[in-house]
Amino acid sequence: MKTFFRLTLGILALAVIAIQQPAQAAEKKSITFAIIQTEEMSVLGQRWEKTLKYVSKKIGADINFYATTSYASVVEAMLSGFVDLGKLGPKIYLVANEKSKGQIVPVVATARPPTIFFPKPCACYFGTLATKKGSGLTSIESLKGKVLALVDPGSTSGNALPRALFPGLIGGKSLEKYFGRIFYSGSHSASVRAVATGKADAGFISESTFARVIGKGEVKKEDFNYLWRSPEVPIDVVTVNKNTMSPELINKVRDAFHGMSKTDEGRALLKETGYAAYTLSNDKTFDTLRKILDAKKKLKKKKKS
Secondary structure: OOOOEEEOOOOHHHHHHHHHHHOHHHOOOOOEEEEEEEOHHHHHHHHHHHHHHHHHHHHOEEEEEEEEHHHHHHHHHHHHOOOOOOEHHHHHHHHHHHHHOOOOEEOOOOOOOOOOOOOOOOOEEEEEEEOOOOOOOOOHHHHHHOEEOOOOOOOOHHHHHHHHHHHHOOOOOOOHHHHHEEEEOOOHHHHHHHHHOOOOOEEEEEEHHHHHHEEEEOOOOOOOOEEEOOOOOOOOEEEEEOOOHHHHHHHHHHHHHHHHHHOOHHHHHHHHOOOOEHHHHHHHHHHHHHHHHHHHHHHHHHHOO
């Protein structure tokens, strides 16, 4: 397997690389997997290298790995034909599926093990609104005019769900009109740190990432107040590009990830990477999220009229 750990500068850099390597997918000698950088490159590389080597052996093709700076970069790289596989968050998957006219679809979801926030395995997660213990910010009302950390414009729990659902708790106001200042931290773990250090008064954060940061000993669960929890939402998915991959290769990729929980080597890798399993996924899994985001659009139109 050829695995490259490279942080691109965005869509332009990916497009240039795509031009340099136009024949990869067509020849089926190698495929390219892309993911947004959510942690330090060395950690991210170690987390995925063995898994992709395992999948590579199962499908009989090399896998090139790229970490990009945003969800949008992954989607644009898939639309350009450079990237064949991409790990996407729920909201940005819907964008990718729509832009590709149904050619970018999920095959497996990254089911997580039990956490200190949710005590059973689940191919789902929740977003939470947290403040620092001792800050005096112990209610939603106390956050009016304060500094809020969001994650990324393409993040579901760190942007889309709060914007869709939270206005119902603050009199129908937008986040911008309720909070004094809003900034994007770049990752869920960065939002945890921003709240912990006082850079942000509050943050909308994925509970799964929150649990990992706590598990590393960076912070303690009791260091925070938890003021809101989102409904259950689908977790990140590994998506395939039907424009660049044959149905046979897509099936091999799906079966390789899904079958990891059935082999000793696969189970060891799942434990090492912190996943409970790769469960089967499809587009219908996201219908509930579509309804939530549609409600957000209707609310926005109603406010403008």
